Amino acid sequence: MVTEHLEEVQITQFVWPARSPDMNPIEYVWDDVGKCLRRHVPISGQDGSGQLRNILVQEWDNLPQNVIQNLIQSMPRCLQVVIIARGGNTSY
Numbered sequence: 001m002v003t004e005h006l007e008e009v010q011i012t013q014f015v016w017p018a019r020s021p022d023m024n025p026i027e028y029v030w031d032d033v034g035k036c037l038r039r040h041v042p043i044s045g046q047d048g049s050g051q052l053r054n055i056l057v058q059e060w061d062n063l064p065q066n067v068i069q070n071l072i073q074s075m076p077r078c079l080q081v082v083i084i085a086r087g088g089n090t091s092y
Helices: 002-008 026-038 048-062 065-084
Strands: none
Touching: 026 048, 026 065
């Protein structure tokens, strides 16, 4: 039904592989920030969300720029691996 409607209104859809890897480098950044957050004592109580926000901002600000730069520089290599795997599973 949705596909038919999209065809009727002439909206072109991308062919997207079912097992498409997430190639967004921000996922790796969030993973690093998450690892930093886990080093802190458990956050609880009424002000838990405020504490979490403050710690998250602090860890984000402390993230070394070379981590982000390395991710950016790795994208061409990463995309080449995905192309070779024809959109299938990769080591990334």
